[in-house]
Amino acid sequence: MIEVRELTKRYGDTVAVRELSFTVKPGQVTGFLGPNGSGKSTTMRAILGLDRPTSGVAMVNGRPYATLRKPLHEVGALLDAGAVHGGRTAEMHLRCVARSNGIGRARVTDVLERVGLAGVARKRIGGFSLGMRQRLGIGAALLGDPGVLMFDEPVNGLDPEGIRWIRELMRALAAEGRTVLVSSHLMSEMALTADHVVVIGRGQLITETSMAALSEDFRRDVLVRTPRADELRGALSTAGASVHSGPDGELAVRGMDAVAIGDLALRAGIAVHELTPRSASLEEAYMELTDESVEYRAQAGRAS
Numbered sequence: 191m192i193e194v195r196e197l198t199k200r201y202g203d204t205v206a207v208r209e210l211s212f213t214v215k216p217g218q219v220t221g222f223l224g225p226n227g228s229g230k231s232t233t234m235r236a237i238l239g240l241d242r243p244t245s246g247v248a249m250v251n252g253r254p255y256a257t258l259r260k261p262l263h264e265v266g267a268l269l270d271a272g273a274v275h276g277g278r279t280a281e282m283h284l285r286c287v288a289r290s291n292g293i294g295r296a297r298v299t300d301v302l303e304r305v306g307l308a309g310v311a312r313k314r315i316g317g318f319s320l321g322m323r324q325r326l327g328i329g330a331a332l333l334g335d336p337g338v339l340m341f342d343e344p345v346n347g348l349d350p351e352g353i354r355w356i357r358e359l360m361r362a363l364a365a366e367g368r369t370v371l372v373s374s375h376l377m378s379e380m381a382l383t384a385d386h387v388v389v390i391g392r393g394q395l396i397t398e399t400s401m402a403a404l405s406e407d408f409r410r411d412v413l414v415r416t417p418r419a420d421e422l423r424g425a426l427s428t429a430g431a432s433v434h435s436g437p438d439g440e441l442a443v444r445g446m447d448a449v450a451i452g453d454l455a456l457r458a459g460i461a462v463h464e465l466t467p468r469s470a471s472l473e474e475a476y477m478e479l480t481d482e483s484v485e486y487r488a489q490a491g492r493a494s
């Protein structure tokens with residue numbers, strides 16, 4: 191479990207994160223979403239004790255990182271996959287990290303298998319592709335078998351095969367009951383991976399919600415097809431829904447969900463051939479959410 195409470199981080203005049211609070215629960219993938227520069231990396235660095243909060247706290251399993259007795263066994267992170275010594279082999283690199291944390295060689299072998307690097311374990315990292323470096327970074331994060339994992343923009347720059355591998359790994363780690371926090375500036379990526387999202391803009395929380403609830407919040411209308419459109423339209427309007435007829439006689443209904451529409455049609459004895467709730471795409475929802483935050487701040491700025 192990760193808990194961020196009233197976290198604020200300033201760099202001189204820049205407020206990178208402002209009174210940010212959210213919780214990341216085990217057993218699911220939580221997407222940490224926000225436009226570039228919104229404070230995702232700063233928050234993750236604070237959780238890992240790499241940046242000292244100006245105020246507020248970031249905790250892993252109920253404690254600040256600095257007070258964890260065996261940090262690598264509690265939380266693993268991939269922040270910057272490029273930051274490894276190119277002259278070492280993959281195996282040497284992982285053995286070094288393992289040794290300094292009291293982890294045995296057998297675990298290194300297991301991890302190399304899990305991240306798909308067993309075949310290149312004795313090759314120098316300098317010759318590794320970005321995808322292989324990413325796997326190595328994830329391997330280092332997994333060494334201590336931690337219950338909490340954090341990945342900062344892990345799919346950036348990866349090819350489709352690498353992206354799919356990361357996605358499946360995140361899902362598998364969550365299915366094992368771990369807490370998985372993964373940052374991205376792309377909703378399209380999170381839509382395929384995350385169960386839950388924390389959306390921030392300019393260092394502040396915009397929303398913390400499940401993917402399903404986000405789709406529901408941005409539900410647009412229900413598409414209804416029926417051979418007796420005029421009658422159903424009348425019945426729906428009487429019941430308080432707002433109904434628009436489309437070019438092919440289909441109805442777009444707002445103010446009533448698909449279940450209520452279906453029940454009403456049944457009571458009226460009207461056959462329904464299609465009943466489809468339509469949502470804004472998650473990408474549209476995300477744009478709308480982050481746009482609103484920018485607008486809000488612009489207005490707040492003018493008022494002060």
Ligand SMILES: Nc1ncnc2c1ncn2[C@@H]1O[C@H](COP(=O)(O)OP(=O)(O)OP(=O)(O)O)[C@@H](O)[C@H]1O
Binds near residue numbers: 205206227228375
């Ligand atoms: N060490 C630092 N010194 C000064 N300003 C910083 C520092 N680190 C981050 N910032 C500023 O804090 C803000 C948030 O940056 P951060 O890297 O946390 O955002 P991000 O959401 O991770 O963005 P990106 O997706 O671009 O990495 C930005 O305005 C950034 O310029």
